[in-house]
Amino acid sequence: MTVFPRNTGLVFALAQLVVLALASPPTPHIVFVMVDDLGYNDVGYHSDGSAIETDNIDALAAGGLKLESYYVAPLCTPSRSQFLSGKYLIHNGMQHLVIDPRVPRCLPLGDDTMANKLTDAGYATHLVGKWHLGFYKQECWPLNRGFQSFFGLLLGSGDHFSHNYTDVGSGRPNAKCGQNFVGMDLRDDEVNVQPVYEDQHSTTIFTERAQSIIRAHDQNEPMFMYLSYQAPHLPFEVPDEYFVSYRGKINNRNRRTYAGMVTMLDESIGQLTDTLKEEGLWNDTVFIFSTDNGGVGKKNAGNNWPLRGVKGNYFEGGIRGVGFVAGPLLSTNVQGTISTDLMHISDWYPTLVEGVANVTLNHTELGLDGVNMWDVISQGESGDPDREIVYNIDPDMQRPASIDSKYDSYAAVFDISIHASIRRGDMKLVTGYQADTDWLAPVESGFASVYATDAGKAIWLYNITADPTEQDDLSDSMADEVVDLLGRLQSYYTGSRFEAPANPGIDCDSDPALYGNLWTNWE
Numbered sequence: 001m002t003v004f005p006r007n008t009g010l011v012f013a014l015a016q017l018v019v020l021a022l023a024s025p026p027t028p029h030i031v032f033v034m035v036d037d038l039g040y041n042d043v044g045y046h047s048d049g050s051a052i053e054t055d056n057i058d059a060l061a062a063g064g065l066k067l068e069s070y071y072v073a074p075l076c077t078p079s080r081s082q083f084l085s086g087k088y089l090i091h092n093g094m095q096h097l098v099i100d101p102r103v104p105r106c107l108p109l110g111d112d113t114m115a116n117k118l119t120d121a122g123y124a125t126h127l128v129g130k131w132h133l134g135f136y137k138q139e140c141w142p143l144n145r146g147f148q149s150f151f152g153l154l155l156g157s158g159d160h161f162s163h164n165y166t167d168v169g170s171g172r173p174n175a176k177c178g179q180n181f182v183g184m185d186l187r188d189d190e191v192n193v194q195p196v197y198e199d200q201h202s203t204t205i206f207t208e209r210a211q212s213i214i215r216a217h218d219q220n221e222p223m224f225m226y227l228s229y230q231a232p233h234l235p236f237e238v239p240d241e242y243f244v245s246y247r248g249k250i251n252n253r254n255r256r257t258y259a260g261m262v263t264m265l266d267e268s269i270g271q272l273t274d275t276l277k278e279e280g281l282w283n284d285t286v287f288i289f290s291t292d293n294g295g296v297g298k299k300n301a302g303n304n305w306p307l308r309g310v311k312g313n314y315f316e317g318g319i320r321g322v323g324f325v326a327g328p329l330l331s332t333n334v335q336g337t338i339s340t341d342l343m344h345i346s347d348w349y350p351t352l353v354e355g356v357a358n359v360t361l362n363h364t365e366l367g368l369d370g371v372n373m374w375d376v377i378s379q380g381e382s383g384d385p386d387r388e389i390v391y392n393i394d395p396d397m398q399r400p401a402s403i404d405s406k407y408d409s410y411a412a413v414f415d416i417s418i419h420a421s422i423r424r425g426d427m428k429l430v431t432g433y434q435a436d437t438d439w440l441a442p443v444e445s446g447f448a449s450v451y452a453t454d455a456g457k458a459i460w461l462y463n464i465t466a467d468p469t470e471q472d473d474l475s476d477s478m479a480d481e482v483v484d485l486l487g488r489l490q491s492y493y494t495g496s497r498f499e500a501p502a503n504p505g506i507d508c509d510s511d512p513a514l515y516g517n518l519w520t521n522w523e
């Protein structure tokens, strides 16, 4: 008489298994959190004299894989362009600075972005947060670059509470058009929603939107969420509770606000992973956390100590990114470890499309520079120790005032007044104009910052493996290596494609006043 109930139990158990199996997507969900201007020393797990606390981020990273030789571009637009195109800046045309909202420029059209490929692979693709890849015509907008939904800002920064952006103080005076440009910049798909969210912090509204997308998601379908916070980018703005939590720990007002913004972000990361767990998605999720570039340094915002340099330059403080991968899909031998394999932000495209979504890509046809790192990340396989990465070659960047005549012989190989940087294996070469190259300590640490004495120089060579803080410039003692790497730069330079003109002029038709005080397309 026990047979019947046992069978029923078995059938029930099998039915449950089927339900569980059905509740998994064919390939994993991808949640990619990009944070804005977060410095190397601004996460708890890197803290060296910093008072900033990031408990949720630290716990996730501790259970995942910390990417400790992970490189990004030193600025917002360039990093995001490499992330979505899988190409180096010399191949996607975005080598020069960031997109000025008044300038007709965007990530060149025509090539599929990572979001297009993931859409083709059956993913529901969502962008929540900052775009900053151009909007002067609608073809450039996220919904036309592979994202099925968009909630966020088209520009690069705005007021965190009002979601308005003004070009006052942008560093490029607007005398040409006769007035400063001020406008709203918050969209739900294509609709202006600035009035709905005025007074709510960008971090709050992006987290809430991400949570509602997760709750509404059909679990049988794979999801790609690119959650691109505008925090802790300037302006310094945070709800008071986060500001006061650093009272007594950080006296400097800017730094205290910045720390509050990071902690608010950390709280959001906790809420996001809680929601993924509550909704039963977490076990099928590859969770990635990345900064877009190094900390600003000046004004006591982001901090990169003990690294050299800040956002904008090619010293490690500008480009060595905070990044990690987490989630139960990493093999157990990888969980809780550190990767020192060289990885570049352009790698995410093939890593996520091929490695996670299981779609074969023709790298040659697509012109990809990124490498599929999924086996390195998920299984702990070794990467290529001699890997070469071209960080950038930007001939339009301001040139050094004068270059020592002892470097004249290099001119035949590569013009070292060009702003450029390349890594090969242990070694990194930097050339051209590089500003703000000091070693800045967090103001609350009491450590003494170290100020660079080699301003006006135009060539540096470091063994980053031996000397990650770039104290020991080897460009004089290892001249052969310098010539070799300059030769590599030259061959990339002659093969580079400048698809987008480098910041053409300000177009007065971009003025939001012409469109109801809204930043929008004008072509």
Ligand SMILES: *[C@@H]1O[C@H](CO)[C@@H](O)[C@H](O)[C@H]1NC(C)=O
Binding pocket: 162, 164, 182, 183, 184, 198, 517
């Ligand atoms: C934001 O811009 C809109 C449109 O000009 C304006 O109505 C609103 O008052 C602005 N909000 C703030 C806080 O400045």
Ligand SMILES: *[C@@H]1O[C@H](CO)[C@@H](O)[C@H](O)[C@H]1NC(C)=O
Binding pocket: 280, 281, 283, 328
């Ligand atoms: C997720 O995986 C853990 C550990 O294997 C398991 O205990 C849990 O039940 C799983 N959750 C879901 C929703 O499948």
Ligand SMILES: *[C@@H]1O[C@H](CO)[C@@H](O)[C@H](O)[C@H]1NC(C)=O
Binding pocket: 026, 358
């Ligand atoms: C990847 O796709 C191939 C077919 O292209 C299939 O044979 C294989 O099982 C898939 N792998 C995973 C892990 O889904």
Ligand SMILES: *[C@@H]1O[C@H](CO)[C@@H](O)[C@H](O)[C@H]1NC(C)=O
Binding pocket: 362, 363, 364, 365
């Ligand atoms: C990849 O694309 C290139 C260039 O279009 C083509 O020559 C090559 O045959 C393709 N490779 C495969 C495996 O399809």
Ligand SMILES: *[C@@H]1O[C@H](CO)[C@@H](O)[C@H](O)[C@H]1NC(C)=O
Binding pocket: 426, 427, 463, 465, 466
């Ligand atoms: C760089 O430094 C590492 C660690 O000290 C050393 O093993 C390696 O040989 C050095 N590389 C070069 C090219 O000198």
